[in-house]
Amino acid sequence: MKIAVCVKQVPDTNEIRINPETGTLIRDGVPSILNNDDANALEQALQVKDAQPDTEVIVVTMGPPQAKEMLQECLAMGADDAILLSDRALGGSDTWATSNALAAGLKKAGPFDLIFAGRQAIDGDTAQVGPQIAEKMGLAQVTYVKAFELDGAFATVKRALEDGYETLRVKLPCVLTAIKELNTPRYMSVPGILKAAKADIKVWSADDIGVDKTTVGLKASPTNVFRSFTPRPKGKGVSVEGDTPKEQAANLLADLRAKHII
Template identity: 55%
Template sequence: MEIVVCVKQVPDTTEVKIDPVTNTLIRQGVPSIVNPFDKNAVEAALVLKEKHGGKVTVISMGPPQAKDALKECLAMGADAAILVSDRAFGGADTLATSYTLAAAIKKLGTVDVILCGKQAIDGDTAQVGPEIAEHLGIPQVTYAAKVEVDGSVARVEREHEEGYEVIEVGLPVMLTVVKSANEPRYPTVKGTMRANRAEIPVWTLADLEVDETKLGLKGSPTQVRKIFTPKQRTQGVLIQKDTAREAVAELIAKLSEAKIV
């Protein structure tokens, strides 16, 4: 079974900074991590490989430092990794990103299952995975909590607000994986040593069969015009009384004035 996992290196959410001029994320000097949901996708891929055999390839589109994220996935147990990186890909929105990743997946040849995390924690759009499926013309199942494969059919438990849907779909298929699907394994010492020695190939614009007008900023129909932090508002009323009885009485009086009770 040929399995591909798309992963993204994202800024640590505690260190997110925005350039006020370009309205883009400041990545220099900011700690980066593997998108947490993508680790769930990697774990799901490794479980499928353990059950059915085959190969797990992780792909990321990003700057050269994204190799660190790919090496972490290799340390978890992935078999191969590819970085898709070129200045021409910079500034891409989800549509341009998914177009580029889909081109890279096509270059790999036959793929049975493509896995993504349900969303990235920096953009929170949950669009790239489904858009990859559209570019490739294959079925998709989002919010997968459990995946089983029997021959050429995948049986997926899809999580939603009211419970689960059980969906059967033919391969190849693209799945986005939720956090509740599994607990990502920790890299082993042996795996980490292997990952540190690995030479990760970098695919540039010259390596992909693409329409350059669909790449990067010029291929992105959505653009961020402005980002700002809303002013903090103080809400509520502080009630200070000598006893709890007096405080409760004051609270009830204020709720009555506001016509809440």
């Protein structure tokens, strides 16, 4: 079995702060990480490999050269091979253009029996690239996968809904997007880290993957950023006075009552 896992390197948004003076993001010193849901996607692929050792797991990403660090982390977790799609021609792609590039890369590296991806990346939160890869490759998709079982040429999966779940049966090959309920990602292993350090990560350009250049990059993207900005911060609030928790509680409630908030 051959499995692809689509991953993305993202800034740890929990660490990002806003500069209150300028209202801009402070990204300095913010670590880049393997996107959370993507780690669950990789873990699921590795679990298939644990059960069927002749499985090959290939991680694929699109991004700048420094995304190699994240791919090494994936190799250290147990992936067999890593591919980085990196080219100026791909820069500025929206989800549609990104999917065109990733679909072309996956076609070149494939064919795959299964393609896993994270549900969404924490920087953009769109959840669009997984389904759009599936569409561009003409494959079935299941998003929000929280349980997975392989059953011959089929997968039986649970898809999370807001108020429950669906159980679905889908024929391979297909695209599945993972959420954190699916599993607990493993740590990198020491042999894995040693192997990853020596690994040769493939870097493919737009020409290498043979993608139509009128369908990738900033100019080809159907959506454009018109403006970006920060919301106006609220006026500074008050610090509730009081020497003891009892006084603080009393002062807060008195003020809320005086203003008819409670």
